[in-house]
Amino acid sequence: MAGPEFEVPKLTEYTDVPKIKEGAMAHVKSFPAAKASQEFLGYPWELTEDWQERAINKMGDLLGKYRSLRVFMDACVHCGACTDKCHYFLGTADPKNMPVARQELMRKVYRRYFTLPGKIVPWLVGAEDLTKETLADWYSYYHQCSECRRCSVYCPYGIDTAEITMAGREILNTVGMGQKYSSEILTKVQKIGNNLGLPGPALEDTLLGLEEDIELDTGVPVKIPLDVKGAEILLITPSADFFSEPHVESLIGYAKVFHAAGASWTLSTHASEAGNFGLFNGNYEVMKKVAMRIRDAALELGVKRIIVGECGHAWRVAYSFWNTLTGIGYGGNDPFSIELQSQLDSRYPQPMHICEYTWDLIEKGTLKFDKSLNDDRIITFHDSCNVARGSRMGNEPGGQFTIPRNIIRAVANNFHDMAPETIGEATFCCGGGGGVLTDDLIEVRVKGALPRMNAFNNVVQNNGVNFLGLICAICKAQFTKVIPYYGFDRSMVGGVHQLVSTAIKLD
Amino acid sequence: MTTLTLFYIGLYYFAAIVLIAGVAYRITEYSRTPAPLKIPTTPAPITNSGVALRMAREVVLFESLFKSNKWIWVFGWMFHIGLALVLLRHVRYFQEPMWFVVEFVQPYGKYASFAMVAGLLGLWARRFLVDRVRYISTPSDHLMLALLVGIGASGMMTTFVSHTDIVALKAFALGLVTFDWHPVPTDGPMLVHLTLVAILMIIFPVSKLLHAPGIFFSPTRNQADNPRETRLIAPWAAAAERK
Numbered sequence: 001m002a003g004p005e006f007e008v009p010k011l012t013e014y015t016d017v018p019k020i021k022e023g024a025m026a027h028v029k030s031f032p033a034a035k036a037s038q039e040f041l042g043y044p045w046e047l048t049e050d051w052q053e054r055a056i057n058k059m060g061d062l063l064g065k066y067r068s069l070r071v072f073m074d075a076c077v078h079c080g081a082c083t084d085k086c087h088y089f090l091g092t093a094d095p096k097n098m099p100v101a102r103q104e105l106m107r108k109v110y111r112r113y114f115t116l117p118g119k120i121v122p123w124l125v126g127a128e129d130l131t132k133e134t135l136a137d138w139y140s141y142y143h144q145c146s147e148c149r150r151c152s153v154y155c156p157y158g159i160d161t162a163e164i165t166m167a168g169r170e171i172l173n174t175v176g177m178g179q180k181y182s183s184e185i186l187t188k189v190q191k192i193g194n195n196l197g198l199p200g201p202a203l204e205d206t207l208l209g210l211e212e213d214i215e216l217d218t219g220v221p222v223k224i225p226l227d228v229k230g231a232e233i234l235l236i237t238p239s240a241d242f243f244s245e246p247h248v249e250s251l252i253g254y255a256k257v258f259h260a261a262g263a264s265w266t267l268s269t270h271a272s273e274a275g276n277f278g279l280f281n282g283n284y285e286v287m288k289k290v291a292m293r294i295r296d297a298a299l300e301l302g303v304k305r306i307i308v309g310e311c312g313h314a315w316r317v318a319y320s321f322w323n324t325l326t327g328i329g330y331g332g333n334d335p336f337s338i339e340l341q342s343q344l345d346s347r348y349p350q351p352m353h354i355c356e357y358t359w360d361l362i363e364k365g366t367l368k369f370d371k372s373l374n375d376d377r378i379i380t381f382h383d384s385c386n387v388a389r390g391s392r393m394g395n396e397p398g399g400q401f402t403i404p405r406n407i408i409r410a411v412a413n414n415f416h417d418m419a420p421e422t423i424g425e426a427t428f429c430c431g432g433g434g435g436v437l438t439d440d441l442i443e444v445r446v447k448g449a450l451p452r453m454n455a456f457n458n459v460v461q462n463n464g465v466n467f468l469g470l471i472c473a474i475c476k477a478q479f480t481k482v483i484p485y486y487g488f489d490r491s492m493v494g495g496v497h498q499l500v501s502t503a504i505k506l507d
Numbered sequence: 508m509t510t511l512t513l514f515y516i517g518l519y520y521f522a523a524i525v526l527i528a529g530v531a532y533r534i535t536e537y538s539r540t541p542a543p544l545k546i547p548t549t550p551a552p553i554t555n556s557g558v559a560l561r562m563a564r565e566v567v568l569f570e571s572l573f574k575s576n577k578w579i580w581v582f583g584w585m586f587h588i589g590l591a592l593v594l595l596r597h598v599r600y601f602q603e604p605m606w607f608v609v610e611f612v613q614p615y616g617k618y619a620s621f622a623m624v625a626g627l628l629g630l631w632a633r634r635f636l637v638d639r640v641r642y643i644s645t646p647s648d649h650l651m652l653a654l655l656v657g658i659g660a661s662g663m664m665t666t667f668v669s670h671t672d673i674v675a676l677k678a679f680a681l682g683l684v685t686f687d688w689h690p691v692p693t694d695g696p697m698l699v700h701l702t703l704v705a706i707l708m709i710i711f712p713v714s715k716l717l718h719a720p721g722i723f724f725s726p727t728r729n730q731a732d733n734p735r736e737t738r739l740i741a742p743w744a745a746a747a748e749r750k
Contacts, residue, residue, distance in 0.1 A: 017639075019638055020638050065540070068542060068546060068725075070537060071725055074715070074717040075718040075725065076718070077718050079579050079630075080579060080637065080640035081571075081575040082575070083639035084639065095643075098643065100643050125645060125714075126647065154571055154572075156565070157725050158565075158722070158726075159727075163546070285747070319735065320546070323739070324738060324744070330735065331738045392553075396553075398550040400549070
């Protein structure tokens, strides 16, 4: 296997908190973004001459715009509650991967330039000038954070390292230190319509091929419509669903659910991406631009409902931010929001997660299943971080945990949860979220997956689990790649709607 | 009026102004900085009353810390509850007659100081014994603990070891509030106690003690989980939208 050599951590029954190893991951450098994509996004592509001034100005700008950053810079007391909560620390032992230390990389600069004691007695309060070495540290360690928010659950003040990582990356971009992976994806989604850069005609071909496959397999002409004006439902799904394995199996699952429900639905070429890497980089404008494609498609196609496919961060952006960014939701009283709200069907939440949609149909008795078709599978479910800690499903807090599990239990007979301290709000990230899902960070990804792999291994050993059910495109891609490092077969990884697809009865 | 008394009167007016103005400035700053996006750590309450309850559990019981680490929770909670009782007990030096609660809390407040100092020592021990916490501790973290332990220990001295002239102290403290000044008690522990408390008041608005007002402004804890039903938009984002 190509890439840097490193030692894959050993699986253990519990994930032990390691003794710190300073500098253990200091060598990690994600590939830098090149001119073309940075220019498109409006950032410099090499370190600017006035980097220090630009960085400090940007930090000041962000401190004025984001209460989260403002409060989080001041509130930390170094209590240490977060120090053993990050999967990257647990997997690497590098102390700069402890949430507080990751925050401190920025806080020491904040103190120096924005606080009185930091200006007068920097040595006393741990304040430091912004140097090129600090920027290099930022670049390394702000790309070893998947913005999964696990630390924010355990912080007594709710300090969310994700907010600081996002600000750090935005400042890095501002001085010309962008990351290739995210930069290129944000360019592709804005130029072509999806993160994979799949153009309209290719998408159309792919979907036609899938329709043929489904009909061959089931004998039922299940359709996957594209750009249908006047359809009731617009499905926004991660572009990986169109041809990556196992993602595509879930897309087939959604199509079968829509078919069985007799729904009128469509995909859109213009908005053929649910993912929004703008979230990862802390740039509101870019995140808004990417999200606006969905609003535009919804208005253009005249749909009444917007449903989002299996993707963790996409669901966070959709559920938590779309209303703010694009007016997809309710409660707006400005012309911009009203234009869209008056078109949407107010009997349903907007946007809606595909799991909410499917579970609703199951509860109504619309969908019928032959659960025995999933009997070769013993299933566990991995709560995706952004769904677990950054969003909700259903009407009650915690619906994001119960609804996917309810679906699995409705379509399959064998289900075992992993250890309680590794699921629900305490879930461990897959290790590939937040803009880390790139081969140049494979060491970070493999090591960061350790806590999840330990918990998974336990249910594999004790309960014979052979299927890791997911509702996130990044989790699916990450585990498919990383699970073999730990001795598991990649066919164990799949989507919740893949299970639905297997058991659903069509006519 | 001795020079010493004048010095302490001046010190306390200065400290009080810095504390009140400084914290007011911080709170204004926090409240004027918008939270442009809905970022409650979920599962989160879906109503505002639910949010108030979550915040109350966080502030009174340290709910998140309890989930996180039982040692830090035990020491931290002991310290804070001890401090709260001790502070409430101290209200008696600033009023005549006393409120009922203040009177009621007197014996508890006295012994709460032990919990307070024990909690602090536990937290301090972690800064040496746990390698992760040692790594993140700065000189100011140690100094802050030294300051608080110093305040606790000197205060306990005045009660349990060498009784200070408490009537004189009350006259001094009440005098500060009513601008009818009286001499400061001159025994060593009391002067140390008064000095350290004034230092704490002065550094409050520029130190990590800002976690106290900060938590109320923490968006991950003070936002309701209702983004599909209500549209949040920051003024700066709305301005950009109108362009």
